[in-house]
Amino acid sequence: MAQSRQYLPLPDAPFNGEIGQTYKDSTPGNFEMKSPPDGAPNVVLIMLDDVGFGQTSLFGGPAHTPALEKLADTGVRYNRFHTTALCSPTRA
Template sequence: MPKRITYFILAVFPIATQISGAVAADTEWDRSVLPRPAQPFEGVAKRTLEGSGAAFIQPVKAPPDAPNILLVLIDDAGFGNPSTFGGPVATPTLDKLAAGGLRYNRFHVTALCSPTRAALLSGRNLVEI
Protein backbone atom coordinates (compact mmCIF):
# COMPACT_ATOMS: atom_id res chain seq x y z
CA MET A 1 0.00 0.00 0.00
CA PRO A 2 2.69 2.62 0.89
CA LYS A 3 4.47 1.71 -2.35
CA ARG A 4 1.33 2.53 -4.37
CA ILE A 5 0.91 5.85 -2.59
CA THR A 6 4.54 6.71 -3.31
CA TYR A 7 4.10 5.92 -7.01
CA PHE A 8 0.91 7.99 -7.11
CA ILE A 9 2.64 10.98 -5.50
CA LEU A 10 5.62 10.63 -7.82
CA ALA A 11 3.28 10.57 -10.81
CA VAL A 12 1.01 13.44 -9.76
CA PHE A 13 3.42 15.87 -8.06
CA PRO A 14 5.30 17.00 -11.21
CA ILE A 15 2.04 17.60 -13.04
CA ALA A 16 0.49 19.48 -10.12
CA THR A 17 3.50 21.78 -9.82
CA GLN A 18 3.41 22.52 -13.56
CA ILE A 19 -0.29 23.32 -13.42
CA SER A 20 -0.03 25.49 -10.30
CA GLY A 21 2.87 27.41 -11.85
CA ALA A 22 0.93 27.99 -15.04
CA VAL A 23 -2.18 29.16 -13.23
CA ALA A 24 -0.66 31.95 -11.35
CA ALA A 25 -2.05 36.22 -11.94
CA ASP A 26 -3.84 38.25 -14.64
CA THR A 27 -7.31 39.03 -15.83
CA GLU A 28 -6.42 41.08 -18.90
CA TRP A 29 -6.71 38.29 -21.48
CA ASP A 30 -9.75 36.57 -22.94
CA ARG A 31 -10.18 33.34 -20.98
CA SER A 32 -12.47 31.84 -23.62
CA VAL A 33 -9.45 31.31 -25.91
CA LEU A 34 -6.97 28.63 -24.90
CA PRO A 35 -4.05 28.29 -24.91
CA ARG A 36 -3.24 31.82 -23.85
CA PRO A 37 -1.89 33.85 -26.77
CA ALA A 38 1.84 34.54 -26.71
CA GLN A 39 2.71 37.92 -25.25
CA PRO A 40 4.97 40.17 -27.30
CA PHE A 41 8.43 40.96 -25.95
CA GLU A 42 8.31 44.41 -24.38
CA GLY A 43 11.89 44.63 -23.17
CA VAL A 44 14.75 46.45 -24.82
CA ALA A 45 17.70 44.46 -26.20
CA LYS A 46 20.77 46.54 -27.01
CA ARG A 47 24.39 45.59 -27.68
CA THR A 48 25.35 46.12 -24.02
CA LEU A 49 23.69 45.34 -20.72
CA GLU A 50 23.54 49.02 -19.78
CA GLY A 51 21.30 49.86 -22.74
CA SER A 52 19.06 46.83 -22.32
CA GLY A 53 15.97 46.56 -20.17
CA ALA A 54 14.00 43.58 -18.95
CA ALA A 55 10.24 43.19 -19.17
CA PHE A 56 8.96 40.17 -17.30
CA ILE A 57 5.73 38.42 -18.24
CA GLN A 58 3.11 38.92 -15.57
CA PRO A 59 2.00 35.71 -13.88
CA VAL A 60 -1.57 34.50 -14.40
CA LYS A 61 -3.95 34.01 -11.47
CA ALA A 62 -7.16 32.05 -11.55
CA PRO A 63 -10.36 34.03 -10.94
CA PRO A 64 -11.67 33.86 -7.35
CA ASP A 65 -14.62 31.68 -8.41
CA ALA A 66 -12.50 29.19 -10.38
CA PRO A 67 -13.15 25.53 -9.47
CA ASN A 68 -10.50 23.24 -8.02
CA ILE A 69 -9.40 20.68 -10.59
CA LEU A 70 -7.35 17.57 -9.94
CA LEU A 71 -5.85 16.07 -13.05
CA VAL A 72 -4.47 12.57 -12.68
CA LEU A 73 -2.24 11.25 -15.44
CA ILE A 74 -1.20 7.64 -15.11
CA ASP A 75 1.00 5.89 -17.63
CA ASP A 76 0.55 2.23 -18.62
CA ALA A 77 -2.84 1.83 -16.95
CA GLY A 78 -6.22 1.54 -18.60
CA PHE A 79 -9.64 2.89 -17.76
CA GLY A 80 -10.67 -0.46 -16.28
CA ASN A 81 -7.70 -0.77 -13.89
CA PRO A 82 -8.66 1.35 -10.83
CA SER A 83 -11.50 0.28 -8.57
CA THR A 84 -12.96 3.77 -9.08
CA PHE A 85 -14.20 2.63 -12.47
CA GLY A 86 -14.90 -0.99 -11.52
CA GLY A 87 -11.40 -2.39 -12.00
CA PRO A 88 -9.45 -4.89 -9.89
CA VAL A 89 -6.82 -2.45 -8.53
CA ALA A 90 -7.90 -1.04 -5.14
CA THR A 91 -7.67 2.76 -5.13
CA PRO A 92 -9.55 3.85 -1.97
CA THR A 93 -8.29 7.44 -1.97
CA LEU A 94 -9.18 7.92 -5.61
CA ASP A 95 -12.58 6.34 -4.87
CA LYS A 96 -13.19 8.94 -2.12
CA LEU A 97 -12.15 11.81 -4.39
CA ALA A 98 -14.35 10.57 -7.22
CA ALA A 99 -17.33 10.11 -4.90
CA GLY A 100 -17.25 13.82 -4.02
CA GLY A 101 -16.69 15.20 -7.52
CA LEU A 102 -17.14 14.61 -11.21
CA ARG A 103 -15.87 11.54 -13.01
CA TYR A 104 -15.09 11.76 -16.69
CA ASN A 105 -15.28 8.50 -18.56
CA ARG A 106 -14.34 9.49 -22.10
CA PHE A 107 -10.65 9.48 -22.75
CA HIS A 108 -8.15 10.21 -25.48
CA VAL A 109 -5.30 7.75 -25.62
CA THR A 110 -2.04 7.95 -27.52
CA ALA A 111 0.40 5.12 -28.13
CA LEU A 112 3.18 7.07 -26.41
CA CYS A 113 3.15 9.18 -23.26
CA SER A 114 5.22 12.06 -24.68
CA PRO A 115 2.43 13.57 -26.87
CA THR A 116 0.09 13.64 -23.88
CA ARG A 117 2.77 15.16 -21.65
CA ALA A 118 3.59 17.79 -24.30
CA ALA A 119 -0.11 18.64 -24.70
CA LEU A 120 -0.52 19.09 -20.94
CA LEU A 121 2.58 21.26 -20.61
CA SER A 122 1.86 23.43 -23.66
CA GLY A 123 -1.94 23.61 -23.48
CA ARG A 124 -2.16 22.74 -27.17
CA ASN A 125 -3.78 19.83 -28.95
CA LEU A 126 -1.26 17.07 -29.51
CA VAL A 127 -1.54 17.37 -33.31
CA GLU A 128 -0.48 21.04 -33.07
CA ILE A 129 2.77 20.37 -31.22
Protein backbone atom coordinates (compact mmCIF):
# COMPACT_ATOMS: atom_id res chain seq x y z
CA MET A 1 0.00 0.00 0.00
CA ALA A 2 1.53 3.31 -1.07
CA GLN A 3 1.32 6.20 1.36
CA SER A 4 1.56 9.85 0.45
CA ARG A 5 4.29 11.79 2.24
CA GLN A 6 2.60 14.80 3.75
CA TYR A 7 3.70 16.94 6.64
CA LEU A 8 1.33 17.67 9.47
CA PRO A 9 -0.20 19.89 10.60
CA LEU A 10 -1.72 20.85 7.30
CA PRO A 11 -1.02 24.49 6.38
CA ASP A 12 -3.80 26.97 7.00
CA ALA A 13 -5.69 28.32 4.01
CA PRO A 14 -5.14 32.01 3.29
CA PHE A 15 -7.58 34.30 5.10
CA ASN A 16 -10.19 35.49 2.63
CA GLY A 17 -12.28 37.66 4.95
CA GLU A 18 -11.98 41.37 5.52
CA ILE A 19 -10.82 43.07 8.70
CA GLY A 20 -12.40 46.47 9.28
CA GLN A 21 -12.08 49.11 11.97
CA THR A 22 -14.65 47.30 14.15
CA TYR A 23 -16.23 43.86 14.13
CA LYS A 24 -19.29 45.36 12.40
CA ASP A 25 -17.06 46.48 9.52
CA SER A 26 -15.43 43.04 9.27
CA THR A 27 -16.51 39.94 7.37
CA PRO A 28 -15.49 36.39 8.23
CA GLY A 29 -13.70 34.24 5.73
CA ASN A 30 -14.99 31.02 4.23
CA PHE A 31 -13.32 28.07 5.87
CA GLU A 32 -13.25 24.50 4.62
CA MET A 33 -12.95 21.70 7.13
CA LYS A 34 -9.93 19.56 6.35
CA SER A 35 -10.12 15.86 6.94
CA PRO A 36 -7.39 13.25 6.89
CA PRO A 37 -7.21 10.66 4.11
CA ASP A 38 -8.91 7.31 4.64
CA GLY A 39 -6.88 5.01 6.84
CA ALA A 40 -4.81 7.79 8.40
CA PRO A 41 -3.75 6.93 11.97
CA ASN A 42 -4.92 8.91 14.97
CA VAL A 43 -1.98 10.33 16.88
CA VAL A 44 -2.19 11.91 20.33
CA LEU A 45 0.85 13.77 21.61
CA ILE A 46 0.83 14.53 25.33
CA MET A 47 3.50 16.94 26.54
CA LEU A 48 3.87 17.48 30.29
CA ASP A 49 6.37 19.54 32.23
CA ASP A 50 8.24 18.03 35.18
CA VAL A 51 6.27 14.77 35.08
CA GLY A 52 7.80 11.34 34.71
CA PHE A 53 5.78 8.61 33.00
CA GLY A 54 5.90 6.59 36.22
CA GLN A 55 3.91 9.24 38.09
CA THR A 56 0.61 8.44 36.35
CA SER A 57 -1.66 5.59 37.37
CA LEU A 58 -1.28 4.31 33.82
CA PHE A 59 2.21 3.09 34.74
CA GLY A 60 1.60 2.37 38.42
CA GLY A 61 2.10 5.87 39.80
CA PRO A 62 0.04 7.77 42.38
CA ALA A 63 -1.61 10.30 40.00
CA HIS A 64 -5.09 9.03 39.07
CA THR A 65 -5.44 9.37 35.26
CA PRO A 66 -8.54 7.44 34.13
CA ALA A 67 -8.74 9.17 30.73
CA LEU A 68 -5.16 8.18 29.91
CA GLU A 69 -5.85 4.63 31.07
CA LYS A 70 -8.90 4.38 28.80
CA LEU A 71 -6.93 5.79 25.87
CA ALA A 72 -4.06 3.35 26.47
CA ASP A 73 -6.42 0.38 26.78
CA THR A 74 -7.59 0.95 23.20
CA GLY A 75 -4.29 2.05 21.68
CA VAL A 76 -0.54 1.64 21.85
CA ARG A 77 1.56 2.36 24.94
CA TYR A 78 5.03 3.74 24.36
CA ASN A 79 6.93 2.85 27.51
CA ARG A 80 10.49 2.54 26.23
CA PHE A 81 11.57 6.04 25.38
CA HIS A 82 14.24 8.52 26.35
CA THR A 83 13.91 12.14 27.33
CA THR A 84 16.26 14.99 27.97
CA ALA A 85 16.65 16.60 31.38
CA LEU A 86 15.68 19.97 29.90
CA CYS A 87 12.16 21.29 30.20
CA SER A 88 12.68 24.08 27.66
CA PRO A 89 10.61 22.37 24.90
CA THR A 90 7.49 22.78 27.04
CA ARG A 91 8.30 26.43 27.66
CA ALA A 92 8.88 27.38 24.03
